[in-house]
Amino acid sequence: MLQLINTIISRPSGAIGLTLTALHLAIALLAPLIAPYDPTVQNADAVLLPPSLEHWMGTDTLGRDIFSRVLHGGRLAISVTFAGAVIATVWGSFAGIIFGTVGGRIDEYFMRLVDAFLSVPWLLFLLLIISIGGAGPSTIIPTLGFFYGAAVLRVIRGAAMQVAARDFVTAAKARGEKLWPILTREMFPNLSDVILVEGAMRWSWMLLAFSSLSFLGFGATPPTPDWGLMVAQERGLLSTAPWAVFWPCLALSSLIIGINLLADAIGKALGIDRATAMAM
């Protein structure tokens, strides 16, 4: 583990990625302790103030402190998308490993189904589901998890097929070992690196997707501080109050960039060829 971290931070991009991600996670955890103001308290006398000593990043249209809101603004998005990414990675890689190992007809038919599923315009389908279930995390998390899981499945299955073709797996199959021991003893240990990197990448794209949802009015609901929602609500004020747009945008982008760089660096450190494993 320590060695992995060392390898990651030996490259500048890896060091940046790790720092950004760790910083964001720390801020999200500690936001209630370090934020100077309550992120939802409105002040009719301090509307759209530019950045000052009192309000480091200025205030928004309801007189709320943007610095405090930016500190809090990742909590919902990070937790929702992290949960979504975990679900996606778990079911996607589990199914992917099985189908990659089993192969044959079942695999072929099932993959056709997955491919068909991937051709559903996902954002539109997501909107439909959210219209049914309401815009709460209890709807968004499983939906994101399910959708992104299908893409994970595709990638992991591809990687699993390569592993399954290797000598030690064919040998195990020849020994007549059952499927489950092969999965846990041979397949999973050889795929865990790919799964880790894949999961991290999915997470970063899910963050972006969540902000799009917020923009369209299906993600976070006001007055929750959320970067995507903050940008969406104030974007019309780019010319009069650029600070209200800039800071949440910077926070969102830097987190996504951080996770991306980190995932890349982990991949490189573990010797994973992202080129063949990457999909959108």
Place this chain on the structure above:
Amino acid sequence: MPTLILRRFGFAAFTIAFVSMIMFAAVEALPGNVCTSFLQRLAQGPRLERCIEQQGLDRPAIERYADWASGALKGDFGYSLKKRKPINEVIGERLANTALLGGLATFLAIPLAVFLGIVAGVRRDRPLDLSLSGIAMLAMTIPEFVTATALIYVFAIVLQWFPAVTVMRSGMGFFDMLPNVVLPVLVLSAVLIAHIMRMMRASVIDVMASDYVQMARLKGVPERQIIRRHVVPNAMIPALNVIALTVAWLLAGVVVVEKVFNYPGLGTLMIQAIYDRDLPLVLSVALIFSAIYVAVNLLADLAALMIDPRLRRGGH
């Protein structure tokens, strides 16, 4: 080879049918229906009942789906109550608009992205690569609605070079539409370029490290020739897959971009249709989206077959 292509086509047809069923089921599960959304406050009592009867909403779902599907097979998508027009008419113009937007973005983005990806891959870790990759990373992570708003502010409000929102007039020709699509195309292609370029770069780096490239180098083949003959074609194969997948993203990204620019395309139509519970319209647009997706994938598959003869033998 012909059977392989036939199978791909068969699968494409299956996919489209599958998508339409999923979408039908999802809209059925929504609370409310086209009558409640059409009548709003007046959706009470006999008026609501009359509307439900007129629209045939009291018939079983399967029957309605079969109706719509058989019509769609004949090229007739039905009638939109909310728009008070045949759906073919509603969709026709929107499809052309979205095709213009998506088409321009794709044709601008793919060659440029492939070229930049090759450059970055060949010059791996040099300043040019680092700056290209950095810009690509930014383009991928800033939400489209932010890029779009910034572009509107600079090019439409301050400089007034292009319109801020699309204003449709009847009898608008292709060239009248062009100024309207410049900014949306820029937003869309920025993201496309970033994704495809990154993929292409990774793919190029991968191929450059392969044995046969090393071998060619040892044999003294000039570097330019290596890149043209060996690296580019081989790097294209995995990239094709991603190019096809980016189209899936494009179809979603178009929704956001269309909303910001008031662009009358299929994406906004679809969102409206979901709000309106206009089931036949939702289904029809979803069908078109998945047909585009499937078609692009099919093209990518066929292109990969052409580039790489090895794939032609087995299935995969």
Place this chain on the structure above:
Amino acid sequence: MKNSLFLSAAIALASTAASAQTLRIPHELGYGGSESLDPISPQRFYEAIQNMYSRLVRQGDDGRPSPDLALNWETTPDAKEWTFALRPGVTFHNGNTFTAEDVAFSLMRTQSETIQSPTKGVMEIIDRVEVVDDMTVKVVLKQTHADFPLLVMDYRIKMLDAETCGHNLDALCESGNGTGPYKMVELDALGTTTLARFDDYYGGLPGAENLELIAIADQDARVAALQAGQIDFIYALSAEQVPLFANNPNFTVQTVPTGRWIGMIMNTTVAPFDDARVRKAIRMSADRDVLGKLVFGEDNYITNCDHPVWPGDQYRADIACERDIEGAKALLAEAGFADGLTVELFVSDITEGAVRMAEVLQNQAKDAGITIEMVRVPADGFWSDVWMKEPFFATGWSQRPADQVLNEAYSSTSAWNESAWQSEEFDAGLEAARAELDFDKRKELYGDLQRQIWEDGGSFIPVHLKTVRAFSSNLSGIDPVEDFSIRYENLTKEAD
């Protein structure tokens, strides 16, 4: 006559000289492209209709009825028969002459069972319309109504040409043939709808040569379009959008009080709201001024005491409703809720500010020991599934004259009696007010009705809203009136 001809010719010349005389107005696409050119259709294309047709009576600056297609009117002492003298020499866009027959046709079709117009309920007061001669009609009412002209002042009661509509009372008439200042050139609800000046408009030659109604559904996009000079005008700016235009010499910002309101409604037949003391306690716990400031922004609201009659209305009563936490607690204790009360409030994004208003009320009512649990529901389906179905819910109304809104929202038999209020005293009072021919006495009677709603009713209506609009500075002639009363024919646009 000669003079006026000369004058209009001069105006015509002047406007030809100023070439860019096209007024570009955004169209909010509220009906998603199914907009209808029939003024009484539920999907009426408001921006177009406003300019293509005329009313019998329009709203004067004092809020009272003033002449439009009717020059003057009188009634019998029982206020049951109203005779309107029509403006002579008015023609429709197609050249037909406007006559009494058209009035009879236009009024009677509002009652059609087939069309099911939203105006049906109000206009059903008309028993029949008699054509006295070409230029005179007599409207006979089923019951007495001293302010009948107010009812035909409704922005949807427009005069259509009976001949063009085939004299068919039961069909939508979407020809667009009216007597208004602009005539339809091309209808394209999803794109740009074009109207051209009607040269024979009886009110004089309209200011701008053409009107373009440009479909832009998203408010942010409309704001960007105005900033980029693609449109000339926008309605209903939100508080945070005002600074974009306020200090910019290229734009003028106008704030206008309106009768629009957002409210929280309690069903008076369901516990605990069946106890008038509980309803009053909830109302007394609110600080209307703070609420208005937080929800709508400084200067964008006028405080109100929970009745629907707006400050610009001639019948508005002055009532005081200061926040009174102690009083509210006392009432609650009397009603048996000394230890506090918990209720559920159903809200949705039905209109800008509804959710925030609920949040602020929740916060303020806490001080009186009232716990409001907010239930947020999706906006689509709200009107069919929640509104008038749950015991405590949000609502929103546009501006209506006192009598109309009191009748539509509070009389016990009305279909939209949101609070299910059954008050014989109120019903009788409304009838008495309608029958009273003396204005001051009538005002007193309508005032009583408003006080009854404040004391006993089931509404929480803390403020009436102001509307803020912005337009390019080269535009002139926009009167500071509510949106439905803007007269686009008076607008002129200087060439850039």
